[in-house]
Amino acid sequence: MGKQLAVRKGHFDAMHRVMDHYSKCRNIHGHSYLYELGIGFNQTEAIGYAIDFGEIKRVGEAFLQDMMDHGALLNPKDEVLINVCNQEGYKYWTMSINGEGEHCNPSAENIAKEIFLACEILFSEHPGIWMEQIVLFETPKSSTITTKESIDEIERENFRKCRYDMIMAYAKEKGVKSYRQ
Numbered sequence: 001m002g003k004q005l006a007v008r009k010g011h012f013d014a015m016h017r018v019m020d021h022y023s024k025c026r027n028i029h030g031h032s033y034l035y036e037l038g039i040g041f042n043q044t045e046a047i048g049y050a051i052d053f054g055e056i057k058r059v060g061e062a063f064l065q066d067m068m069d070h071g072a073l074l075n076p077k078d079e080v081l082i083n084v085c086n087q088e089g090y091k092y093w094t095m096s097i098n099g100e101g102e103h104c105n106p107s108a109e110n111i112a113k114e115i116f117l118a119c120e121i122l123f124s125e126h127p128g129i130w131m132e133q134i135v136l137f138e139t140p141k142s143s144t145i146t147t148k149e150s151i152d153e154i155e156r157e158n159f160r161k162c163r164y165d166m167i168m169a170y171a172k173e174k175g176v177k178s179y180r181q
């Protein structure tokens with residue numbers, strides 16, 4: 001069969017700011033991010049699934065809840081907010097596609113890449129599927145669509161250097177749940 005996608009929607013709430021923005025986005029503010037994780041496959045099992053939607057929830061949605069929901073999405077150069085989060089024990093995620101500690105704003109485009117790359121690792125032990133695309137809505141009117149082709153190999157390398165071990169440990173702990181009888 002040809003390529004098909006299994007798509008699961010989810011959402012998380014997070015705060016961010018866009019450093020060096022000329023206008024309102026430079027201020028600390030929050031969004032209810034809505035996403036659609038698109039998992040690709042070109043074969044289903046006999047029961048008709050390539051991956052159970054429940055698996056995308058159990059592994060992918062859970063990860064985004066744990067790491068980003070009610071957290072801060074921060075540019076690694078945003079020392080002020082990183083210090084506050086560390087001092088107060090607030091949850092935060094620093095962007096890493098440009099390399100550890102390198103300038104990278106938490107724009108919708110960059111957040112989508114981080115989520116895409118995280119999901120590549122999270123679902124890497126699930127057979128016969130791959131991350132195909134993510135649609136990320138920052139507001140009800142504004143979204144970005146990110147696919148494999150959107151991500152440079154250096155961004156993948158940078159992300160994996162910073163995040164692979166943590167995300168793989170998370171994936172291993174979740175395991176791969178079989179949905180067949």
Ligand SMILES: Nc1nc2c(c(=O)[nH]1)N=C([C@H](O)[C@H](O)COP(=O)(O)OP(=O)(O)OP(=O)(O)O)CN2
Pocket residue numbers: 018025106107108109138139141142
């Ligand atoms: N290409 C991008 N453009 C903008 C981004 C982004 O991540 N990538 N981000 C922002 C702001 O963070 C945010 O999206 C603005 O939100 P909001 O003020 O709610 O949006 P609008 O100004 O579009 O709201 P209206 O409904 O038009 O009042 C901006 N740009």
